[in-house]
Amino acid sequence: MTLQNLLGTAVPIIQAPMAGVQDSTLTIAVSNAGGLGSLPCAMLSPDAMRTELAAISAQTTKPFNVNFFCHTQPEPSREREAIWRTALSPYFKEFGIDADTIPAGPGRLPFSAEAADVLSEFRPAVVSFHFGLPARELMTRARSWGAKILSTATTVEEALWLEAHGVDAIIAQGLEAGGHRGIFLSKDINTQTGTLALVPQIVRAVSVPVIAAGGIADAKGIAAAMALGASGVQIGTAYLMCTEAKTSAVHRAALKSAAARVTALTNLFSGRPARAIVNRIIRELGPISSAVPDFPLATSAIAPLRAKAESQGSGDFSPLWAGQNTSACREVSAAVLTQELASVLAVAG
Template identity: 55%
Template sequence: MSEFVRRLACRFPLIQAPMAGVQDQALALAVSRAGGLGNLPGAMLSVEALRSALRALQDSGLPYGVNFFAHAQTVPSPALMRAWTDRLAPFFERWNLDTAHVPGEASRQPFGAAQAQVLAEFRPTVVSFHFGLPDAALVDQVRQTGAQIWSSATTVAEARWLAERGVDAVIAQGWEAGGHRGHFLSDELTEQTGTFALLPQVVAAVDCPVIAAGGVATAEGVVAALQLGAAAVQVGTAFLCADEARTSALHRAALHSEAARHTSVTNVFSGRPARGIVNFAMRELGDAQHLSNLAPPFPFAGNAMGLLKAAAEQQGNTDFSSLWAGQNASVCRDAPAATIVAELTRALA
């Protein structure tokens, strides 16, 4: 067992990726009980809901992590919002919706003082961030709780930036990963590479431990990542169909279908690039690469798309659903999280 894993008080160098919208503390608890490090996605939780979830995790006595977004909140102009709703108007009509009912507030808030105060109450093992880091004062508050601080990097430059600011580990997020891309220094997606190209470069570039993320969904993949220098491996997609996940029946069905073999990065669901199973909305609203220059900045594009998703899914339709998944989604299993952990770690001595 490595020193990194010992510090986490885990049995295995396996991190469950925090997946907002498809899990709560139940999956995190199940993974921690099985010997990995379970992770709670905190970015979409109210302060009250965050406190309740952390209480359940803390009461278990097990190590766990909690994750937040660290994006700069950019409010779109009224003109951009109108252009987006005008583009979606035909679909609103199709589902008998009114664009006047699109919410104006942000659906996801960046990490702030209120969340930092809750963390001080519970002192989790790890606090991780996506989209960079919060302000230095907030990072210092988190550090004072005794938590390890991690953040995602999609390039070597981002990894170095994070290491210079004293993170305890860098999560090297390869291009294969499902869900939102963690980039924060550049919006140029062509700078981002696959996990097994990115990982050894990041390991060579920084002195802190590096966690491999993206496309790793088998025991053989876990071993390969560790051989390339990863201190641990972060796995998300393989847990999407776990018994303890909150992944919807429609999303699970898509993961078990041939459609899951075709994923792509799109910004049409939230305003920020994220990988999911290609569907009607991605093809219709994006260009050849499934990106739209009309989508308002994160997270405001999701306000209108959320209404379309809800209406369509009531009819069993996933045309407007953000079916987040990585490029190795075909390995998703309906099984307890403990079974998935055992399978992923079976080749570890």
């Protein structure tokens, strides 16, 4: 079975779910163009999720993907939070921010029964997960309306684990990928490998379709992934500049600049390693800091610094998510980008 048949799409191209830089508008555009549009839901409340899903359902009849994190929510630690805020205190002083007024918050929420309740109203064709898989009963609920299940593997061991737990396809996330690493069986970043090394190893190890992700932004990248045995590709960074994306002005400016050539894995913005363009906070505190609270509790303390800096046109404290290949970022519609990539696949086929 081809990936297109599995997902119900015209082409084996998945738009990576990118929380914080997109909403349903991008999802709709990609799905209507023949790819699999994705909606990131980890930062959405049940009501917000319902609103976005209603918008998608009203504007496309094509399959789409809803994406969730499935981490275990940590117990807040006053000690860890105090250490983190102390590390940030020079910046609070610089911007005139009273740290005592900053509320603690969850940042991102894992897939839950409440989220499944909302999904059951819309019955999306695909549900994908990051950081492993949710509890079996939640997986069963997603399957009850016929949804296909995808999840991310960053190692062969994770791919084997996902296959053993019943996923329909595996997203092989290479080290080049922007945003959060999907790593979940280990915390050792040294286990992470590049896309061209990872994809063929996972393809050999599992029997389900493998979707290549990380550093793929154009025709040559797609061709390379397919030559290594991938059944399809997931592309994120190339969509960041699209007109339907909600990428901020400072983020877009960074993507256009020479700064985009240098990215790093950093835990400063959430508590988990994620690839972003190197900016001031990464240079001065990181990229990896032991002061950061467990994911996703780091988010609340750094949020006011981001807001203050962005109000002054600076991305010094913003999570400027990007992969290692920003060469295809262009201010075009997501439909145009998807169709261009699809035409390459048609020629190759």
